[in-house]
Amino acid sequence: MKILVVGGGGREHAICWKLSQSPKVTAILCAPGNGGTALLGENIPVKDDDIPGLVALARDREVDLVVAGPELPLVLGLANALDREGIPCFGPNAYAANLEGSKAFSKTVMREAGVPTAPFRVFDEYDEAVAHVRKKGAPIVIKADGLAAGKGVVVAATVAEAVDTLTDMMVKRTFGSAGARVVVEQALKGEEASFLAFCDGKNYALLPSSQDHKAVGEGDTGPNTGGMGAYSPAPILPEEKYAETAELCIKPILEHMAAKGEPFKGVLYAGLMYTEDGPSVLEYNVRFGDPECQPLLMRLETDLLTIMFACIDGMLDKIKVRSTPQTACGVVMAAKGYPGAYPKGMEIAGIEQADALPGVKVFQAGTRLDNGKILTSGGRILCVTALGDTLADAQKRAYEAVDKIHFDNSYHRRDIADKGLKRLS
Incomplete structure (x- = not known):
């Protein structure tokens, strides 16, 4: 099968990497892609907001599946446009994508569906x-x-x-x-967790919990970013609470959207805040988080392509979605100055050495391949991700790998997963 992955971040590199492990996948296209996706398939310079361009690309190259990485193309109606062409798309239609595309719509749906929220x-x-x-x-x-x-x-x-x-x-x-x-x-006070589920419009299959680190500075200080690192599972949301939590924040949304005649298919991401009164939903996303996607896909054992088609075909209850019991930790390496102004074009060294460490995978985000060299092209540049038998093991391996990678004006937090370790102790 030929797959088109839309987007160009670390999440999309992780999706391409996981799909490349499927025996059914014969070719991967990525639009627009980055330096990492270029090593797994073919990058094509079509932007993620160019819906006609993406549909034409999928049609002309006879792709068997389009996977939307970011939220923007989904909100703009990519799934709807592909459906009119008879091309399968992993991701919700434009109406359902409003769960992320409009905060007012999302909060109203939460209220109508009885989901706890501020x-x-x-x-x-x-x-x-x-x-x-x-x-x-x-x-x-x-x-x-x-x-x-x-x-x-x-x-x-x-x-x-x-x-x-x-x-x-x-x-x-x-x-x-x-x-x-x-x-x-x-404003709610507490600790956050990310809880993601594959959905087929009616059924859902839960991914392990995870926790993002939004602030740029250690100790969760400074301005918010797209995420400076993540780990899974998050001790604040242990496995024995998954089913109960899904009844609270996943199932009601699926039932509500189905009742409106707009079934949700794809990944539903609930951003949770654990307050003194229990969990409350801060927001919904309609795709994998970035950087949560990287640790979650490192842990995923079931064939991702099989899961995606089960979601599209309404057959998710026919398969078992499994993740390794191991822990995963991902540390984002960014350009100094991000999320404000930052330099670009620095050459990156040491990715191969980091990748060679056991249980480590370096996912590229703001990078480009230039005459065999990997250069920086964005603010968040890499997500260095590692598996370990414990959270401490995964964190140690991730930072060992980070220390093997070098580029000018590099910045990363040194406390990714510390909150989880503190809670475990």
Whole structure:
């Protein structure tokens, strides 16, 4: 089978890598891809938001399956457009993708489906939003309704910061049309976990829990990023709680979407906050997380292609999705300055040496292949991922591998998985 993977990050490299292990896969195309995907198949310079271009590529190259890595093409209707051409797509249709594409839609669905989430209000008018914030006080959370590249959520510590955020989003349009409507919600305190499930519209198969590290600085300090590392499983959500948690945050969404005639097929990702009152859903994503995808796919034992077609065909209850009991830890190596301005074009050395370590795989994100050399081309550059019998083992191996890789202006956190180790102790 010929597969087209859409996207160009570490998540997409991990998806290509896992699919390449399937005996049924004969060729992998990636659009637009990166330096890592170029080593597994063919990169094609079509952007992930170019729906007509992606459909034409899939049709012209006679691909058997399209896999959407990021959320943007799904929100723009990639699955719908491919369906009209009779080409299978792993990922939800545009309506279901609004679970990530619109914060207001997602929160409303949570409320209607009975999913625990923070109290919220939706505002289209700036003055009304400001009045609400002044009445409620701080801390308070402001969310741009639309997609804002992971940067559209602000936890405002003061009323003044909240008003400034509303001004940026609704008046100055820092995030363009994504911030024209905002969700204002109660700030929750606690520890986060990511909980992902494969879904076929009715049935679901759970992946192990994981935990992302959003802040750029150690000790969860500094601005939020796309994620500086992740590990799986997360002790805050142990295996014995998976079924109970799925009843809380996965099953109600699948039933609600099916009742609307818009069954959810693909990966449903629940971002959870563990408060004193129990777990609460912060947000839903409609695809693998990045960097959670890398540790999760390192642990996955079942053929990924088989799982994807089971989701598309509504046959997920006919297969068993298994993951190794081992732990996985992934550390993101970024360019110094990220998530702000950062340099590009640095040559990366040591990836082969790191990859040669037992249980280690280096997934490339912001890279490009240039005359046999791997050069940096983005902010998050690598996710160095390792398996271990324990979380401590996986963390140790991941950092051993990180230390073998060198490029100018490199930056990474040294405390990925420390929260998990602390909880285990």
